[in-house]
Amino acid sequence: MSADPAPLLDVQDLQVTFSPRKKLFRERVSVRAVDGVSFQLHDGETLGLVGESGCGKSTTARGLLRLVEPSAGSVRLAGRELIGLPAKELRTARRDIQMVFQDPYSSxxxxxxxxxxxxxxxxxxxxxxxxxxxxxxxxxxxxxxxSPDYMLRYPHEFSGGQRQRLTIARAIAADPRILVLDEAVSALDVSTQNQVIGLLEELSAEIGLTYLFIAHDLSVVRHISDRVAVMYLGRIVEHGDAARVFDAPAHPYTQALLSAVPVPSPKVQxxxxxxxxxxxxxxxxxxxPGCRFHTRCPYxxxxCRTVDPLLSPALGSGEVACHLHTEGxxxxxxxxxxxxxxxQAQVPA
Structure with a gap:
């Protein structure tokens, strides 16, 4: 039995901490926006990273690219450690991993x-x-x-969808292996979203691109992703194959997110x-203290109020960090x- 191939991107215990300047008569409080995030991305696959606004998705992306400096952790790209890499070598390494931002107007x-x-x-x-x-x-x-004729135009002459296509063209200009897409379709209307998603699928098939796809629109994530990771308050609370996560969510937070996704059938809805x-x-x-989700969890x-849950296996694929699987x-x-x-969950631990 052959061993699994080495991941193209291996992120382990990534932490990003922001320390604001101390103000007069105010205590300086640090914010750990990303707190121990770990995941792997294999060649040719798409990992969807989802969660509420402010959960740390975009900071995770910026941290692994070192657009903001991580405070701890490891980011290995094709076996090469990026954390601590000198600026000149980091620039060379970034050829293999490029980013597409949310707003094509400011990009x-x-x-x-x-x-x-x-x-x-x-x-x-x-x-x-x-x-x-x-x-x-x-x-x-x-x-x-x-059209190639567009190269002599300025960005203001294009629509939002066209501008996002331009940012994708720029991102793949140096033949990267990974694209990090940070809410890359959220600013677009539905029909334009479909066109851009179709373009990303074509590029993946044609040139073998690998994607870290960050979004809050779960219907888009389900369509494009092979695997899904769910973030809450700086941590990944569940991950696994996209079909398993969407059809059989193991974490209450994932269940709540999915319940908000509308379905086309009014009767089913x-x-x-x-x-x-x-x-x-x-x-x-x-x-x-304890589970970060316990202040909002219906179960x-x-x-949950005192003990931080560890990741445990989820049936089918992936892992989940929730006491419901080991206690009660x-x-x-x-x-x-x-x-x-x-x-049924109100059982003393």
């Missing part, structure tokens, strides 16, 4: 022609001659479904149980949907 310099915007990473990483560079830009525009979480996520500068037990009902990795009511 492109309004004073630069498209030819120059897309040509920048070519100049940095490939150093082609002028004619080769121009041909490369034309090829990239064709690849993302735009009316029959679904809508789980409304009480309150807002806790202040990340004052994380509650909370006494052990002892779900043992089964879907939390098997619990008929919250009262």
């Amino acid at each position: 492109l310099d309004p004073s630069m022609l498209v030819r120059e915007s897309i040509g920048e990473p070519i100049d940095v990483h490939l150093r082609l001659g002028r004619a080769e560079r121009t041909e490369r830009v034309a090829e990239l525009l064709r690849r993302v479904g735009l 009316r029959a679904r149980e809508r789980i409304v979480l009480a309150g807002d996520p806790p202040d990340p500068s004052n994380v509650p 909370v037990m006494e052990v 009902p002892r779900l043992g990795g089964a879907s939390v949907r098997t619990m008929r009511s919250a009262r």
Whole structure:
């Protein structure tokens, strides 16, 4: 039996801490926006990273690219450690991992022609001659479904969907192996979203791109992802194959997120149980003891208030960090949907 291939991207115990400046008569409080995140990304697959706004998804992406400096952890890209890498070597390593940001309007310099915007990473990483560079830009525009004639236009002359195609063209200009897409379709209307998702699927099939796809739209994540990781308050609370996570969520937070996703059938939609979480996520500068989700969990037990749950296997694939699987009902990795009511979980630990 052959061993599993080494991951293309291996993130272990990544931590990103922000320490604001101390103000007069105010105590300086550090915020750990990402607190021990670990995941792996294999060649050619798509990992969806989901969660509420403020849970740390975008900071995780920026941390692994070192757009913000991690305070601890390891990020290995094709076996090469990125944390602590000198600036010159980091620039070279970044050729293999590029990022597409949420807002295509602010991602492109309004004073630069498209030819120059897309040509920048070519100049940095490939150093082609002028004619080769121009041909490369034309090829990239064709690849993302735009006319090469557009290279002599400015960003304000394009629609939102076209601009996002331009940012994707720039991101793949140096032939990276991984694209990190941070809410790359959330600013677009539904029809344009579908076009961009279709483009990403085509690029994955044609040139073998690997994606870390960050989004809050779970229907889009389910469509494009091979695996899904769910974040809450700086940590991954569940991960696994996309089909397993969506069809049999093992964490109450995942269950609540999925219950908010509308379905096309009005009859099915009316029959679904809508789980409304009480309150807002806790202040990340004052994380509650025990399970971070216990202040909002409909199945909370006494052990949840004091003991931080460890990851345990989920049935089918992946892992889940929840006491329901080891204490009280002892779900043992089964879907939390098997619990008929919250009262069944009110069992002393």
